[in-house]
Amino acid sequence: MTIVLTVNGSPRTVECKPHHSLLEVLRERLSLTGTKECCDEGECGACTVLLNGRAVDACLVLAVECEGETVQTIEGLAENGRLDPLQQAFVETGAVQCGFCIPGMIVAARYLLSTNPHPSEDEIKEGLAGNLCRCAGYSRIVSAVSLAAERGQGQRQD
Amino acid sequence: MATERRLEYARPESLDELFGLLRAHPDARLLAGGTDLLVRLRKGADLPSMVVDLKRVAEVRHDIARIGGFIRIGARAVITDVVGDKSLRERFPALVEAALVVGSVQIRNRATIAGNICNASPAADTAPALVAYDASVNLIGPEGSRALPLEQFFIGPGRTMLATGEIVASIDLPLPDGRTGSAFGRLTRRHGVDLAIVSLCCVTHDSGTARFGFGAVGPRPFAVNTRWDAPLEDMRGHASPISDLRAGAEYRIAMLPVLTRRTLNTALDRMRHAHTSP
Numbered sequence: 001m002t003i004v005l006t007v008n009g010s011p012r013t014v015e016c017k018p019h020h021s022l023l024e025v026l027r028e029r030l031s032l033t034g035t036k037e038c039c040d041e042g043e044c045g046a047c048t049v050l051l052n053g054r055a056v057d058a059c060l061v062l063a064v065e066c067e068g069e070t071v072q073t074i075e076g077l078a079e080n081g082r083l084d085p086l087q088q089a090f091v092e093t094g095a096v097q098c099g100f101c102i103p104g105m106i107v108a109a110r111y112l113l114s115t116n117p118h119p120s121e122d123e124i125k126e127g128l129a130g131n132l133c134r135c136a137g138y139s140r141i142v143s144a145v146s147l148a149a150e151r152g153q154g155q156r157q158d
Numbered sequence: 159m160a161t162e163r164r165l166e167y168a169r170p171e172s173l174d175e176l177f178g179l180l181r182a183h184p185d186a187r188l189l190a191g192g193t194d195l196l197v198r199l200r201k202g203a204d205l206p207s208m209v210v211d212l213k214r215v216a217e218v219r220h221d222i223a224r225i226g227g228f229i230r231i232g233a234r235a236v237i238t239d240v241v242g243d244k245s246l247r248e249r250f251p252a253l254v255e256a257a258l259v260v261g262s263v264q265i266r267n268r269a270t271i272a273g274n275i276c277n278a279s280p281a282a283d284t285a286p287a288l289v290a291y292d293a294s295v296n297l298i299g300p301e302g303s304r305a306l307p308l309e310q311f312f313i314g315p316g317r318t319m320l321a322t323g324e325i326v327a328s329i330d331l332p333l334p335d336g337r338t339g340s341a342f343g344r345l346t347r348r349h350g351v352d353l354a355i356v357s358l359c360c361v362t363h364d365s366g367t368a369r370f371g372f373g374a375v376g377p378r379p380f381a382v383n384t385r386w387d388a389p390l391e392d393m394r395g396h397a398s399p400i401s402d403l404r405a406g407a408e409y410r411i412a413m414l415p416v417l418t419r420r421t422l423n424t425a426l427d428r429m430r431h432a433h434t435s436p
């Protein structure tokens with residue numbers, strides 16, 4: 001099947017099979033490998049992307065369901081080489097250990113801040129409850145999201 | 159996924175088109191949010207020849223609207239929509255509490271409440287609240303439409319009253335008369351993203367009655383009508399839980415009166431502080 005969708009602001013046309021997940025299409029057809037494949041059953045959040053602005057697990061979405069939809073991945077956060085404030089905060093806080101969970105963490109945090117610009121620590125933990133970090137680097141991840149929120153509602157600063 | 163075998167995907171835009179597809183492919187599986195179905199397809203637990211996506215069927219609604227004495231939740235409404243709906247938060251707070259513990263935010267953004275009941279897991283998080291609030295389901299098929307009390311919709315694990323070719327169009331919640339209070343309760347192994355060991359909802363009415371909905375303590379979610387002052391130990395008699403990796407049957411039975419007491423107390427407390435607005 002041929003599908004047309006918008007990925008990180010650009011229209012993309014992709015050939016795929018009905019059983020292909022959005023995750024497979026992003027990684028294998030569009031070479032957007034920042035979105036990670038891990039559990040493949042919606043438990044770990046490593047494949048979190050924004051679908052029409054809402055955080056979803058890309059492994060639980062068929063690519064064919066995305067005809068005409070808008071997807072944003074971790075690659076779409078930085079603009080013109082400028083890191084998103086969340087990315088900057090993760091770097092400064094030392095929130096990245098092995099790094100595998102981080103793209104999903106940051107996209108889930110981006111969604112959290114879009115719906116709740118000033119989350120409490122508990123709200124951050126709840127917002128990231130669908131994202132597992134097997135390095136167990138949670139406390140610095142929570143700190144990084146707090147820092148980004150403090151710096152202006154998680155919006156990009158200029 | 160699953161299998162590289164042939165899987166077709168269809169995206170009907172009308173009920174007529176949908177029913178035609180289901181007639182031609184009796185083994186087709188319906189796709190709404192897909193958060194359970196995709197896992198089953200990938201594991202090979204379901205091997206349909208076709209997946210029929212409901213999301214663009216014009217007549218299947220995604221809104222949550224007041225219709226007469228009901229609030230109607232369209233079959234395409236996702237859990238996040240339920241969590242964010244003002245009228246549900248005001249009138250059916252225990253359903254919102256239950257919706258908030260469904261999976262993770264990623265799951266809630268995709269999964270539908272109709273899908274949650276159609277999968278008919280005995281531990282479905284939203285089911286105890288829906289049955290306690292006396293929800294009914296509106297079904298529609300090629301022969302016409304019908305409504306069923308939700309409690310009768312569940313037959314057993316993974317089994318419902320849906321006939322072949324029939325779909326859930328919406329869920330109706332009757333607005334309660336008089337002063338009521340309600341609360342959701344749940345026992346899990348860990349704080350977030352877990353399936354329930356026991357889940358329940360209590361709806362109290364100022365006439366002295368209480369209606370409970372229970373999940374994960376029997377083959378299907380069920381309701382029990384009682385009074386505030388009835389001995390809660392009796393609740394054990396309604397339960398027939400299994401032992402599984404989450405908890406033993408004995409533990410579930412032992413916890414039932416404890417959770418029943420806590421949830422009843424919260425519902426009564428809320429009722430005493432509630433406004434009696436229509």
